[in-house]
Amino acid sequence: MKNIINTIKKLNKNTIITAVAIIGVIIVGVLIAKPDFSNLISSGVSAKEVAQKSVDYINNNGLSQTPATLSGEVSEESGLIKFKVKMGTNEFDSYATRDGKLLFPQVFNMGDKKTETAGSGEQKQKAAASVEKSDNPVLEAYIVARCPYGLQIQRAMSEAVKSVPDLAKYMKVMYIGSVTSDGKNITAMHGEAEAKENLRQICIREEQSNKYWEYSACQMKSSGQEVACEKSTGVDSSKLSSCMSDSSRGVAYAKKDFDLNTKYNVTGSPTMVLGNAVISEDGFGGRSADGIKSMICAGFNNQPSFCTTKLSTSPAATSFSESATSGSAAPASNSGSGCHAAQ
Numbered sequence: 001m002k003n004i005i006n007t008i009k010k011l012n013k014n015t016i017i018t019a020v021a022i023i024g025v026i027i028v029g030v031l032i033a034k035p036d037f038s039n040l041i042s043s044g045v046s047a048k049e050v051a052q053k054s055v056d057y058i059n060n061n062g063l064s065q066t067p068a069t070l071s072g073e074v075s076e077e078s079g080l081i082k083f084k085v086k087m088g089t090n091e092f093d094s095y096a097t098r099d100g101k102l103l104f105p106q107v108f109n110m111g112d113k114k115t116e117t118a119g120s121g122e123q124k125q126k127a128a129a130s131v132e133k134s135d136n137p138v139l140e141a142y143i144v145a146r147c148p149y150g151l152q153i154q155r156a157m158s159e160a161v162k163s164v165p166d167l168a169k170y171m172k173v174m175y176i177g178s179v180t181s182d183g184k185n186i187t188a189m190h191g192e193a194e195a196k197e198n199l200r201q202i203c204i205r206e207e208q209s210n211k212y213w214e215y216s217a218c219q220m221k222s223s224g225q226e227v228a229c230e231k232s233t234g235v236d237s238s239k240l241s242s243c244m245s246d247s248s249r250g251v252a253y254a255k256k257d258f259d260l261n262t263k264y265n266v267t268g269s270p271t272m273v274l275g276n277a278v279i280s281e282d283g284f285g286g287r288s289a290d291g292i293k294s295m296i297c298a299g300f301n302n303q304p305s306f307c308t309t310k311l312s313t314s315p316a317a318t319s320f321s322e323s324a325t326s327g328s329a330a331p332a333s334n335s336g337s338g339c340h341a342a343q
Contacts, residue, residue: 047098048074051083054096054103058085080104127283128298132275137299139171139292142261142271145197146190147339148319150269151220152287156316158217159289159324164306168213170296174257175202176269176338184247186254189269189338199250200226203243204235206253211235223320268340274299288313288325 051074058068071086080095095104131137141157143150154173161168175198177188188195197219205212211233218229230237243249260266264273272281274295284298285291289311297307314325 047076047081048083050074050081050096050098050100053100054081054083054094055085057103123283124285124294124298127280128294131279131298132277133299133301134275135301137170137274137296139296139299140174140260140273141171142174142176142257142264142266142273143269144176144189144194144338145201146188146194146223147269149287149339151320152316152318153270153272153281154216155220155321155324156287156289156292158213158220159316160292160311161213162217163289163311164293164309166304166306167293167296170299171292173201173205173212173216174260174273175254176258176261176266176271177254178258179251179255184251186251186258196244197226199244199254200240202253202257203240203250207239207243207249208235220320221322268338270340285313287316289316 048070052070055068055070069086070083072084074081074083076082076098077095079098081098082093082095085094096102141150141153143154145151157171157173161171175188177186177195177198179186186195186199188198201212201216204215214233215229215235218233219226227237229235230240243253260273264271264278266273266278270281270287272279272295279295281287281291281295284294290313293307293309293311297303300307312325317323317326
């Protein structure tokens with residue numbers, strides 16, 4: 001086992017985050033809990049049998065929100081069994097010890113001498129080069145209102161707008177969900193309260209757009225403050241209520257968002273889209289005000305002057321929080337399977 005570190009594979013950070021969200025565990029948790037399925041492994045079994053038992057363990061212990069299957073070839077590297085786990089449309093390299101005592105859903109390459117840090121100049125240049133350019137790019141963030149990490153990206157966007165108001169013209173928060181069979185309501189990942197807040201924010205975005213960022217910045221500070229935030233930010237509550245109760249308005253607006261969920265294969269909150277393609281915020285500095293600005297500026301044919309303005313590079317706080325940046329954020333109590341962990 002002493003050579004494990006030198007053989008650990010380097011993975012794209014967003015891929016790791018997605019895997020962790022789906023599997024429902026992180027590597028540290030696995031090492032502490034030491035999930036022991038060694039009683040399922042008999043002596044002399046093949047590497048493929050160990051891999052299959054590992055996948056069975058994932059399924060039987062609720063570590064995947066969708067059925068996990070063994071995919072591709074199975075091999076051995078420095079005492080570890082390496083295999084691919086497929087969950088939905090995603091595939092991940094995973095590892096297990098032959099004795100069945102340790103399962104590694106994902107691993108990091110700690111042996112690389114040269115790595116690019118999130119938001120490094122080289123990484124930003126590579127990420128920006130891959131973005132489709134236009135004269136008026138729009139960065140879309142697909143979220144659900146009660147996902148801690150959806151709130152994180154929304155907060156980063158809010159802070160960016162606070163520092164550079166012109167950025168508001170080039171960003172839009174979209175919502176993840178579906179319309180009920182009767183066409184009168186919408187659903188969301190974390191239940192009715194979240195669906196209602198999604199609809200509230202959609203109606204404000206569509207019919208009182210000049211109040212959207214003020215309202216969202218207010219409501220993300222503490223749960224249960226929606227009505228108070230409507231009043232303090234000057235939202236027309238009567239007009240808002242009418243929109244939310246009229247399916248030809250609120251639900252119709254929401255359906256347009258949900259149709260785009262399908263177009264971009266959006267399954268996690270947040271998912272960032274720029275230039276008609278899903279992008280990784282990690283390549284631009286992560287979920288910070290400066291990261292938001294960098295993503296938007298990467299989409300311009302000719303960058304506006306605000307692109308040279310340096311904004312906060314501190315990661316935005318997750319979940320409901322009075323703080324704008326991480327460090328004093330409230331714990332993430334609603335981190336459902338579709339919520340992507342902080343970067």
